[in-house]
Amino acid sequence: xxxxxxxxxxxxxxxxxxxxxxxxxxxxxxxxxxxxxxxxxxxxxxxxxxxxxxxxxxxxxxxxxxxxxxxxxxxxxxxxxxxxxxxxxxxxxxxxxxxxxxxxxxxxxxxxxxxxxxxxxxxxxxxxxxxxxxxxxxxxxxxxxxxxxxxxxxxxxxxxxxxxxxxxxxxxxxxxxxxxxxxxxxxxxxxxxxxxxxxxxxxxxxxxxxxxxxxxxxxxxxxxxxxxxxxxxxxxxxxxxxxxxxxxxxxxxxxxxxxxxxxxxxxxxxxxxxxxxxxxxxxxxxxxxxxxxxxxxxxxxxxxxxxxxxxxxxxxxxxxxxxxxxxxxxxxxxxxxxxxxxxxxxxxxxxxxxxxxxxxxxxxxxxxxxxxxxxxxxxxxxxxxxxxxxxxxxxxxxxxxxxxxxxxxxxxxxxxxxxxxxxxxxxxxxxxxxxxxxxxxxxxxxxxxxxxxxxxxxxxxxxxx
Amino acid sequence: xxxxxxxxxxxxxxxxxxxxxxxxxxxxxxxxxxxxxxxxxxxxxxxxxxxxxxxxxxxxxxxxxxxxxxxxxxxxxxxxxxxxxxxxxxxxxxxxxxxxxxxxxxxxxxxxxxxxxxxxxxxxxxxxxxxxxxxxxxxxxxxxxxxxxxxxxxxxxxxxxxxxxxxxxxxxxxxxxxxxxxxxxxxxxxxxxxxxxxxxxxxxxxxxxxxxxxxxxxxxxxxxxxxxxxxxxxxxxxxxxxxxxxxxxxxxxxxxxxxxxxxxxxxxxxxxxxxxxxxxxxxxxxxxxxxxxxxxxxxxxxxxxxxxxxxxxxxxxxxxxxxxxxxxxxxxxxxxxxxxxxxxxxxxxxxxxxxxxxxxxxxxxxxxxxxxxxxxxxxxxxxxxxxxxxxxxxxxxxxxxxxxxxxxxxxxxxxxxxxxxxxxxxxxxxxxxxxxxxxxxxxxxxxxxxxxxxxxxxxxxxxxxxxxx
Numbered sequence: 001x002x003x004x005x006x007x008x009x010x011x012x013x014x015x016x017x018x019x020x021x022x023x024x025x026x027x028x029x030x031x032x033x034x035x036x037x038x039x040x041x042x043x044x045x046x047x048x049x050x051x052x053x054x055x056x057x058x059x060x061x062x063x064x065x066x067x068x069x070x071x072x073x074x075x076x077x078x079x080x081x082x083x084x085x086x087x088x089x090x091x092x093x094x095x096x097x098x099x100x101x102x103x104x105x106x107x108x109x110x111x112x113x114x115x116x117x118x119x120x121x122x123x124x125x126x127x128x129x130x131x132x133x134x135x136x137x138x139x140x141x142x143x144x145x146x147x148x149x150x151x152x153x154x155x156x157x158x159x160x161x162x163x164x165x166x167x168x169x170x171x172x173x174x175x176x177x178x179x180x181x182x183x184x185x186x187x188x189x190x191x192x193x194x195x196x197x198x199x200x201x202x203x204x205x206x207x208x209x210x211x212x213x214x215x216x217x218x219x220x221x222x223x224x225x226x227x228x229x230x231x232x233x234x235x236x237x238x239x240x241x242x243x244x245x246x247x248x249x250x251x252x253x254x255x256x257x258x259x260x261x262x263x264x265x266x267x268x269x270x271x272x273x274x275x276x277x278x279x280x281x282x283x284x285x286x287x288x289x290x291x292x293x294x295x296x297x298x299x300x301x302x303x304x305x306x307x308x309x310x311x312x313x314x315x316x317x318x319x320x321x322x323x324x325x326x327x328x329x330x331x332x333x334x335x336x337x338x339x340x341x342x343x344x345x346x347x348x349x350x351x352x353x354x355x356x357x358x359x360x361x362x363x364x365x366x367x368x369x370x371x372x373x374x375x376x377x378x379x380x381x382x383x384x385x386x387x388x389x390x391x392x393x394x395x396x397x398x399x400x401x402x403x404x405x406x407x408x409x410x411x412x413x414x415x416x417x418x419x420x421x422x423x424x425x426x427x428x429x430x431x432x433x434x435x436x437x438x439x440x441x442x443x444x445x446x447x448x449x450x451x452x453x454x455x456x457x458x459x460x461x462x463x464x465x
Numbered sequence: 466x467x468x469x470x471x472x473x474x475x476x477x478x479x480x481x482x483x484x485x486x487x488x489x490x491x492x493x494x495x496x497x498x499x500x501x502x503x504x505x506x507x508x509x510x511x512x513x514x515x516x517x518x519x520x521x522x523x524x525x526x527x528x529x530x531x532x533x534x535x536x537x538x539x540x541x542x543x544x545x546x547x548x549x550x551x552x553x554x555x556x557x558x559x560x561x562x563x564x565x566x567x568x569x570x571x572x573x574x575x576x577x578x579x580x581x582x583x584x585x586x587x588x589x590x591x592x593x594x595x596x597x598x599x600x601x602x603x604x605x606x607x608x609x610x611x612x613x614x615x616x617x618x619x620x621x622x623x624x625x626x627x628x629x630x631x632x633x634x635x636x637x638x639x640x641x642x643x644x645x646x647x648x649x650x651x652x653x654x655x656x657x658x659x660x661x662x663x664x665x666x667x668x669x670x671x672x673x674x675x676x677x678x679x680x681x682x683x684x685x686x687x688x689x690x691x692x693x694x695x696x697x698x699x700x701x702x703x704x705x706x707x708x709x710x711x712x713x714x715x716x717x718x719x720x721x722x723x724x725x726x727x728x729x730x731x732x733x734x735x736x737x738x739x740x741x742x743x744x745x746x747x748x749x750x751x752x753x754x755x756x757x758x759x760x761x762x763x764x765x766x767x768x769x770x771x772x773x774x775x776x777x778x779x780x781x782x783x784x785x786x787x788x789x790x791x792x793x794x795x796x797x798x799x800x801x802x803x804x805x806x807x808x809x810x811x812x813x814x815x816x817x818x819x820x821x822x823x824x825x826x827x828x829x830x831x832x833x834x835x836x837x838x839x840x841x842x843x844x845x846x847x848x849x850x851x852x853x854x855x856x857x858x859x860x861x862x863x864x865x866x867x868x869x870x871x872x873x874x875x876x877x878x879x880x881x882x883x884x885x886x887x888x889x890x891x892x893x894x895x896x897x898x899x900x901x902x903x904x905x906x907x908x909x910x911x912x913x914x915x916x917x918x919x920x921x922x923x924x925x926x927x928x929x930x931x932x933x934x
């Protein structure tokens with residue numbers, strides 16, 4: 001309720017919005033800003049530095065050094081992370097793990113409107129690389145750990161926090177995978193909370209639904225490669241590596257993988273339907289009842305579309321070696337998000353069939369993790385607390401399980417017996433918030449509300465039997 | 466004459482049914498030339514990783530050994546381009562009033578990626594009668610011959626009335642890079658002053674079996690112009706694809722450019738070229754050449770000629786995609802995608818006209834097309850005067866009876882485009898023959914026939930002797 005009061009004040013006095021935040025929010029904002037402004041891209045950033053900065057806050061709050069574990073793996077000095085532990089009172093109760101990644105996707109200053117590594121608050125949004133994915137939630141985790149310690153909170157279960165690097169780059173060193181295989185005991189927990197859930201708003205910023213991510217599509221990169229003898233560009237020949245590749249990419253772009261449904265997606269759209277209403281709401285209801293013909297209406301929205309089938313799109317392109325030479329090699333990366341139940345090889349074969357050109361070699365580029373066995377069981381132990389806290393903060397909003405189109409580090413923890421769920425209480429816009437793209441942003445209100453939500457829910461989980 | 470006797474001996478030895486074909490069968494002068502050529506090919510002179518200045522120093526060392534004084538060896542670099550230097554060497558003639566002959570070649574080569582090539586592109590490999598390696602033809606064959614001639618004249622005290630000047634430069638292969646020939650023309654005009662110059666271009670043609678068909682000399686060249694295609698997009702997370710994808714958009718635009726043929730054009734020189742090539746070529750292609758030379762726009766002649774990439778390029782402006790680059794992460798929708806389209810513009814067409822045509826072709830205002838910096842102004846070839854042409858023709862008749870010297874429109878661009886406008890008429894002529902594959906210039910597994918190189922060297926040595934006297 002308090003957040004609503006301050007929002008009303010801001011409207012009536014037209015003072016700068018910043019000044020209206022609560023003191024605890026101001027401190028949180030400074031932490032969030034520090035994290036955004038610590039570049040953690042693979043190319044130029046430093047996750048270890050970010051981990052050290054976050055550890056410093058925990059140390060100031062009173063965590064002993066013995067409970068702060070900054071780790072780096074040999075050969076990856078800047079791709080480190082942090083594990084912190086707040087010990088529980090019940091030595092028999094298993095811990096809960098708060099998981100987050102420190103690293104962000106590359107961002108070029110030249111392409112952005114504002115500096116991606118400066119936190120800019122403007123028009124009700126925080127702008128900057130990582131504002132949404134996922135430094136808001138990481139900042140909330142650290143902030144929660146700090147507050148719990150300062151308050152002298154004695155959780156029944158231990159609360160563990162793991163901040164890692166390498167989530168955004170499938171070929172990079174992955175801190176979560178490393179912890180799962182090297183520090184399994186340190187991060188042991190009954191379950192983990194991570195990115196991937198949250199909520200969805202309409203374009204005006206009205207929350208529609210709260211989601212708990214319990215399944216995810218499988219990310220898989222494929223390389224398309226064409227080689228050619230090349231030659232002098234003054235003497236073009238019909239057989240050109242770039243044109244082969246361009247024609248293949250065009251064919252892939254025109255193809256739509258068949259629509260699929262799972263229990264999770266049917267339940268999601270079923271609960272979403274009354275919130276959305278209109279023609280879209282009707283299609284959601286039909287889809288939830290098994291009518292696949294409704295999928296094409298849902299697919300007009302890119303976020304819904306991503307939950308309906310496997311998608312494959314070109315993300316990287318490179319060809320040629322000189323401006324005056326015919327290209328000898330042309331490559332593209334196709335990023336696919338595979339609907340659960342389909343194998344990476346089946347998708348590869350489909351891509352090869354689609355390009356219909358034996359000059360284009362389609363290969364599986366890299367494998368991020370094992371293919372997940374299936375959705376995580378979503379027991380009331382996980383789901384109920386979300387419903388309870390959500391009901392307090394956003395009365396009348398439905399809470400639904402979600403299959404995310406994105407991949408998370410849950411793919412590394414779930415297989416080692418730490419089932420991982422996406423929970424954030426941060427609502428995103430229908431346009432995807434520029435995550436991985438230009439001018440990434442998250443509504444200021446989403447950030448602050450999400451922080452309040454996460455703080456409360458961590459306490460609930462920590463005290464639960 | 467020395468050359469002829471040696472060639473005959475070499476031919477006899479080759480005919481013997483045993484022993485490796487390489488090295489042992491070469492005359493001593495060919496062996497030392499081969500070592501110099503090898504040294505040059507094995508000195509990487511790409512813009513990305515190479516060093517032209519190093520190559521220039523190595524060539525200067527040969528001249529110094531041949532007792533050129535230091536004051537006649539000018540290694541030059543421009544500020545900010547320490548590895549893109551070159552060499553000017555001067556051998557004074559006996560007649561102080563006679564103007565010099567300029568022997569011009571470029572040291573730099575097109576990029577070559579080891580993983581794409583069958584052999585290491587920066588090792589000289591002799592195999593099956595060919596020299597393989599980046600620059601074996603373009604343009605280290607000529608650069609090595611020029612250095613070798615300079616050494617030969619000095620060491621063997623070859624009589625010559627005119628001074629000989631050698632200019633080896635960097636940056637010919639990359640539009641936008643520092644160009645040494647352009648720099649010399651603007652900054653060291655007196656040093657390189659000459660009655661006329663010889664440089665690459667006008668390569669002769671031979672069939673796949675190595676049978677010589679004709680020698681060429683440049684009579685004009687197409688203008689090389691790069692255009693950038695650019696698509697920008699807000700991007701986003703790749704888990705959430707949207708219809709408007711920068712890569713897909715660019716791909717569609719490039720396919721339209723690839724499918725387009727510019728209109729057929731001709732010049733006096735190109736019609737004469739096809740007219741003279743017709744009887745030498747024969748067959749359906751020969752008939753088409755003859756028809757084209759009479760009526761370029763009538764009938765199917767142009768369509769038949771267009772089946773051969775060389776002839777196609779002599780008949781029209783061509784544009785081809787050479788580079789593409791886009792995206793910033795495997796898991797993000799691309800925010801920026803660019804392509805380079807390299808055009809070879811037929812004389813008389815403007816850079817802007819071609820840009821406008823490309824923009825029409827892609828038919829997508831989201832694809833921004835801009836002309837990159839022009840390499841040079843469009844220039845006219847120097848007139849083919851008797852003083853230059855007669856020795857070329859008479860030497861050819863002695864060595865390769867029946868092989869004509871035919872003026873042709875150069876489809877590539879050369880550094881003559883900087884020298885001729887500066888008042889040093891520079892001719893594209895090399896006496897080296899390429900097969901229909903164009904010797905794979907700029908491409909994979911670039912090569913030249915070993916005998917073509919050795920015989921071209923003998924020819925050019927004698928030609929320079931005639932010119933110098």
